[in-house]
Amino acid sequence: MNTTLSTFLAPQVSAEQALGLMQTRRTVRPKNMTGPGPDAEQLELILSAAAHAPDHGRVQPWRMIQVPAVARHALAQTFVDALLEREPVASEEQLQRAREKAHRSPELLLMVVKRADDVNAEATFAESCTAAGCALQNMLLAATALGFASGLTSGGSLQSASLRRFFKLAESEQAICFLSLGTLAERGQKMRGERPCISEYLTVLNSVDIPVGCAA
Numbered sequence: 001m002n003t004t005l006s007t008f009l010a011p012q013v014s015a016e017q018a019l020g021l022m023q024t025r026r027t028v029r030p031k032n033m034t035g036p037g038p039d040a041e042q043l044e045l046i047l048s049a050a051a052h053a054p055d056h057g058r059v060q061p062w063r064m065i066q067v068p069a070v071a072r073h074a075l076a077q078t079f080v081d082a083l084l085e086r087e088p089v090a091s092e093e094q095l096q097r098a099r100e101k102a103h104r105s106p107e108l109l110l111m112v113v114k115r116a117d118d119v120n121a122e123a124t125f126a127e128s129c130t131a132a133g134c135a136l137q138n139m140l141l142a143a144t145a146l147g148f149a150s151g152l153t154s155g156g157s158l159q160s161a162s163l164r165r166f167f168k169l170a171e172s173e174q175a176i177c178f179l180s181l182g183t184l185a186e187r188g189q190k191m192r193g194e195r196p197c198i199s200e201y202l203t204v205l206n207s208v209d210i211p212v213g214c215a216a
Helices: 005-009 015-024 040-050 069-086 092-100 121-145 161-166
Strands: 062-066 107-114 149-153 173-184
Touching (some): 062 121, 069 161, 107 121, 121 149, 121 173
Antiparallel strands (some): 062 107
């Protein structure tokens, strides 16, 4: 699909088009991706979409780190080191699977969120993660609009000292997840079943739930 960011974000986009894009988005595992990934211009459009996410106080609490092809072998070793931190007796098969994770998707980025040092650190970090999540969703939708497969991955390696050293993360920063982009491989994958109904995640407060003294 050919598009531009201005078209993707244009106010004249109908509700049906916006909802259709959201309903079309699917998570694709990196192992089910192949090339091509987005070119430089397309990647810029995807990253630009993140800048339109809510950001309380305009503090820019997150950032993205791109992992180009030349850095994938070093990242593969970092995944191995991270696994050995958690499981010193990991088998060669486990180590090989860890290496492979660095090479699966054509485009790979890491989302990093900054932790606050003030007395409201936990509340601020929750706000930062919310802003980061919105930015990620914008990028996922932009990738879908451009015709690319996308997916988020995490795991124990994100908490490892090895990964923190590799990405030169500050003490106040936390790696949240990897964003993978590419083309859906021919073998594809099983699509997720039915999405949850609204009734499964929406609760409506009633008078019984409202504490005494809080009612209007």
